[in-house]
Amino acid sequence: MRLTTRWGAAAVATITGLVLSGAPALAAAPGNDTSGSPDVIGSLPYSATIITSDATTDADDAQLNPDECGAPATDASVWFTVTAPADGYLAADVSDSNYSAGVSVGQGTPGALTWLTCGSGGTAFEVVAGQTYTILAFDDQLDEAGNGGTLQITVDVAPPPPTIDVTVDPVGQFDSATGGAYLSGTVTCDEGADLAFVDLQLTQRVGRLLIRGYGGTEAVCTGEPEPWTVFITGDNGTFKGGKAVNVTVGVACNVTGCGEYLADQTVQLKGRKS
Numbered sequence: 237m238r239l240t241t242r243w244g245a246a247a248v249a250t251i252t253g254l255v256l257s258g259a260p261a262l263a264a265a266p267g268n269d270t271s272g273s274p275d276v277i278g279s280l281p282y283s284a285t286i287i288t289s290d291a292t293t294d295a296d297d298a299q300l301n302p303d304e305c306g307a308p309a310t311d312a313s314v315w316f317t318v319t320a321p322a323d324g325y326l327a328a329d330v331s332d333s334n335y336s337a338g339v340s341v342g343q344g345t346p347g348a349l350t351w352l353t354c355g356s357g358g359t360a361f362e363v364v365a366g367q368t369y370t371i372l373a374f375d376d377q378l379d380e381a382g383n384g385g386t387l388q389i390t391v392d393v394a395p396p397p398p399t400i401d402v403t404v405d406p407v408g409q410f411d412s413a414t415g416g417a418y419l420s421g422t423v424t425c426d427e428g429a430d431l432a433f434v435d436l437q438l439t440q441r442v443g444r445l446l447i448r449g450y451g452g453t454e455a456v457c458t459g460e461p462e463p464w465t466v467f468i469t470g471d472n473g474t475f476k477g478g479k480a481v482n483v484t485v486g487v488a489c490n491v492t493g494c495g496e497y498l499a500d501q502t503v504q505l506k507g508r509k510s
């Protein structure tokens with residue numbers, strides 16, 4: 237599943253104008269073109285293929301595209317509702333459509349919808365059991381062409397954002413040949429994370445200088461503690477034996493969102509044979 241969040245300003249800036257295709261003969265708008273007649277998603281996982289070439293956009297769409305969402309367009313929009321089977325997260329994915337599609341999610345009745353979140357290609361959203369959510373799927377015109385096409389939409393339960401925990405060994409090593417320092421530890425993050433990394437900032441007072449360096453590594457998320465080692469060189473000098481302060485940032489993301497870890501600690505640097 238490929239999901240991205242919101243629409244970036246750079247992407248919006250590329251939109252120079254909409255090119256609307258002529259309506260083919262014998263065409264008809266899909267039954268869920270307007271907010272008053274959504275397709276009701278009965279059970280999950282849900283998937284559907286809908287020809288949206290003759291779907292239209294209207295004022296109700298605008299309610300689900302506030303400035304915070306920022307979709308360049310909500311052309312060829314179609315509507316769905318889904319009632320959450322349990323507390324947690326749902327994900328709506330339209331990235332397999334044959335045009336640049338996006339989704340936006342809200343709650344309420346048509347004409348009085350409260351926007352929750354949106355995304356190009358899809359989005360995930362937190363849900364409360366028994367509550368009904370409105371999903372709008374549309375042509376966001378990032379491809380600057382056409383009006384809809386073949387919409388492929390799936391809606392399913394999604395995992396919560398992954399958790400991540402990082403440990404840093406209290407003793408690191410400095411390498412007198414290079415002036416760099418090795419820090420090590422473990423990272424524990426939930427299986428299923430698409431992206432995870434550990435970033436480190438190491439600072440050490442050496443004489444009158446505050447030596448500062450940065451390093452990082454991608455993390456493997458298995459649900460178990462996995463070892464990491466990072467080599468950090470000082471940007472403005474070399475590290476020495478003694479105390480140093482380390483700031484650790486860990487991030488792990490999945491389709492729903494990201495979990496973060498942030499901590500600082502004192503580490504002791506000891507010499508290493510190079």
Ligand SMILES: [Ca+2]
Nearest residue numbers: 269292293313
């Ligand atoms: Ca519509």
